[in-house]
Amino acid sequence: MxxxxxxxxxxxxxxxxxxxxxxxxxxxxxxxxxxxxxxxxxxxxxxxxxxxxxxxxxxxxxxxxxxxxxxxxxxxxxxxxxxxxxxxxxxxxxxxxxxxxxxxxxxxxxxxxxxxxxxxxxxxxxxxxxxxxxxxxxxxxxxxxxxxxxxxxxxxxxxxxxxxxxxxxxxxxxxxxxxxxxxxxxxxxxxxxxxxxxxxxxxxxxxxxxxxxxxxEGYYNVPLDSAAVVRPGKDLTVLTYGTTVWVALAAAEETGIDAEVVDLRSLWPLDLDTLVASVKKTRRCVVVHEATRTCGFGAELVSLMQEHCFHHLEAPIERVTGWDTPYPHAQEWDYFPGPERVADALKRTMAER
Missing domain, CATH: 3.40.50.970 (Thiamin diphosphate (ThDP)-binding fold, Pyr/PP domains)
Structure with a gap:
């Protein structure tokens, strides 16, 4: 990794x-x-x-x-x-x-x-x-x-x-x-x-x-409306935050796909400029988060990328998320978006021509 x-x-x-x-x-x-x-x-x-x-x-x-x-x-x-x-x-x-x-x-x-x-x-x-x-x-x-x-x-x-x-x-x-x-x-x-x-x-x-x-040890701050490109790449962009930043990094390494991983850090206000610049550059996008899929924050990210990057996209935007169920205690690690599910989304996105 x-x-x-x-x-x-x-x-x-x-x-x-x-x-x-x-x-x-x-x-x-x-x-x-x-x-x-x-x-x-x-x-x-x-x-x-x-x-x-x-x-x-x-x-x-x-x-x-x-x-x-x-x-x-x-x-x-x-x-x-x-x-x-x-x-x-x-x-x-x-x-x-x-x-x-x-x-x-x-x-x-x-x-x-x-x-x-x-x-x-x-x-x-x-x-x-x-x-x-x-x-x-x-x-x-x-x-x-x-x-x-x-x-x-x-x-x-x-x-x-x-x-x-x-x-x-x-x-x-x-x-x-x-x-x-x-x-x-x-x-x-x-x-x-x-x-x-x-x-x-x-x-x-x-x-x-x-x-x-x-x-x-002392004082410093990180601006509240700034995303971070944690892995530069040219094949596609992964938009994510929190724990799934690390899952996305693992999936990119394991697939060998040159994915650019963007850590939102601030979900709102959103650093839209950094996200749009990345997606326009790579022309493909995958959104990953742990929360449930329906009306999750990933839906807003997909909408924004469609609005601002539509003419640059070469593939449909994918989402990899938690399930639309109550949190499943006994199946916790299947519920999480893991590297395998993220890797499959990366591969599907790259297969679109």
Missing amino acids: NTQTKTDTPLADGARTTMTMIQSLRSAMDVMLDRDENVVVFGEDVGYFGGVFRCTDGLQKKYGSSRVFDAPISENGIAGAAVGMGAYGLRPVAEIQFADYVYPAVDQIVSEAARLRYRSVGQFTSPLVFRMPCGGGIYGGQTHSQSPEAIFTQVCGLRTVMPSNPYDAKGLLIASIECDDPVIFLEPKRLYNGPFDGHHDRPVTPWSKHPLSAVP
Whole structure:
């Protein structure tokens, strides 16, 4: 698998430390808690316990229980409190323990956080972040494994972000905390401790052996509306994000197809220029994501590429996604778009003449 990842964002200067994605997310919150006294971190078990995935471990001890604190088991309450905090000048980072738990809070996020700037004619903003571990890979079944990103990309006023590696995770989370808009920050659980190629239920390699685990210790950010070309190529373009970035890279290597893999990083606002330039260059496109197929975010990507690249395309655009079923606990690794399914799509696309 090609691990020489390229990015359109220059790497930050300064001392670097090898980090997992968990550690890089913690480092981002640590940096921002130190830089800005208005930043607060809260959610279920994020304080004394340090979070169910340990992303906030040690932050309460360092910054105190008034800035890093536990919340009741009430996602609606967490979201509503975050909206109020943001409106009155704080920059809350609210953790929803699993993305599956966000549904009781959707009204607060959609009706209040996303619309506050518009409803107040700019008098108030919602500078808040909702962190949510998403996707499968931990044998969590239907209530701990969902990928709800398409719900939020459709809402005007929200930004939706999903990193695929430790370097981007820290830079994107810092940029999200600094943003004056509400940000849905989705964290693929399968990537917390290392990249997956989709063949195994464990990382291909620990992050400690990957170049994108070399994370600057201090402050830097990755722009929220910037995609990254993680594998240059000329035969076709793969548009993807989160865990399936690594699946797409594995499929490209195994087929020998010179595929250009583009990591969206920010789902909305979308870096449309980078996507269109890539598809116009390669003239073929495959879209890959873990979420269900029908009305998944891939449908929007297909539509946009048809609108902007129709006269350049030499083959129909393919989609490789999760199934249109409730999350199948017993068939988790068949449900995921794996390298074999992605490779078949690459081959079909290349066979079109």
